[in-house]
Amino acid sequence: MKFHDTILVLLVVFCWSTGYLAQSYLVKFVPPFFAMFLESAIVSIVYSPILLYKKPPANLSFLMVLGFLWGPGTYGSMLLAVSLGINVSVVSVIGKTNVIFAIIFARIFFNEKMNFATILGILTSFTGLLFLLNTVHIFSNLPSLFSLMVFAVSWASYNMFVKKLSNMKKNQDEPLNMSVLVPWVSVCAMPQLFCISYCFEDWNIDIYSIPIHFIFVLAYQSLVVTCIVLSIWFRLITKYPMYKVGPFALLLPVFGMISGIVLLREQVTTLQLISSIIMISGLVIVSVQKINQYIQNVYTTRSLSIRQ
Numbered sequence: 001m002k003f004h005d006t007i008l009v010l011l012v013v014f015c016w017s018t019g020y021l022a023q024s025y026l027v028k029f030v031p032p033f034f035a036m037f038l039e040s041a042i043v044s045i046v047y048s049p050i051l052l053y054k055k056p057p058a059n060l061s062f063l064m065v066l067g068f069l070w071g072p073g074t075y076g077s078m079l080l081a082v083s084l085g086i087n088v089s090v091v092s093v094i095g096k097t098n099v100i101f102a103i104i105f106a107r108i109f110f111n112e113k114m115n116f117a118t119i120l121g122i123l124t125s126f127t128g129l130l131f132l133l134n135t136v137h138i139f140s141n142l143p144s145l146f147s148l149m150v151f152a153v154s155w156a157s158y159n160m161f162v163k164k165l166s167n168m169k170k171n172q173d174e175p176l177n178m179s180v181l182v183p184w185v186s187v188c189a190m191p192q193l194f195c196i197s198y199c200f201e202d203w204n205i206d207i208y209s210i211p212i213h214f215i216f217v218l219a220y221q222s223l224v225v226t227c228i229v230l231s232i233w234f235r236l237i238t239k240y241p242m243y244k245v246g247p248f249a250l251l252l253p254v255f256g257m258i259s260g261i262v263l264l265r266e267q268v269t270t271l272q273l274i275s276s277i278i279m280i281s282g283l284v285i286v287s288v289q290k291i292n293q294y295i296q297n298v299y300t301t302r303s304l305s306i307r308q
Contacts, residue, residue, distance in 0.1 A: 032079030037197055074155045078091060105157065
């Protein structure tokens with residue numbers, strides 16, 4: 001990856017880590033799927049000029065599938081897990097299994113080939129994730145665990161559908177405009193989120209107890225995290241193979257811990273620190289071209305010597 005794209009993907013991951021904190025704040029005052037409905041509504045209103053003057057980037061059925069995967073499937077499930085009492089740091093850890101799903105899906109559906117060094121880097125990062133997972137107690141809350149698995153699979157599937165749409169547009173010599181895709185997906189997610197919220201959630205909301213900060217947090221989550229950051233992420237996954245971009249999302253728990261240390265004065269255990277170092281080491285193997293190539297050359301040389 002180019003240096004400026006590496007900085008961009010790190011910025012995306014950092015914003016996502018703050019987005020988890022923002023969403024955990026929102027569900028303190030409104031039900032999870034209703035919170036996502038509000039986010040989709042804000043995106044649709046702000047981007048209404050684009051919706052009026054730019055044609056949809058795909059047919060309605062395709063956009064409805066994207067809307068379901070993004071709305072109820074990804075963020076709805078994640079907010080549901082938070083509302084069920086799971087800690088945000090746990091969400092950031094368990095949710096990153098979506099990286100593994102995304103890489104597997106990309107290998108199956110797009111035939112993205114990985115060399116030995118890249119596979120080694122991904123396995124190293126995933127090992128660090130497993131160590132970090134050992135520091136949280138997730139299996140005592142099975143409904144939340146199920147919600148997070150739905151979140152992980154939905155997010156990975158959403159990435160694959162966007163990548164497929166981008167490839168379709170390239171074949172038509174028409175690049176996919178992410179600033180058009182995101183608001184259209186939000187519009188398609190709105191009725192689905194509203195129906196789920198209306199049928200299954202309690203709308204007994206005390207409006208007067210909601211603080212003014214709620215509006216600012218909702219605006220940040222909708223406009224910055226959803227619109228700007230998501231558009232950057234999709235541009236990166238359509239530009240590079242998923243195995244190059246995806247592993248950076250494994251840094252989310254690390255950023256979450258840093259935020260906890262700086263903002264909440266949380267204590268970090270030795271195992272959490274070691275796990276973070278292992279995860280970062282794996283990302284370095286995947287993303288730094290010289291290191292990746294060096295390991296691959298060593299592997300190739302030894303393989304040839306063994307065969308001889």
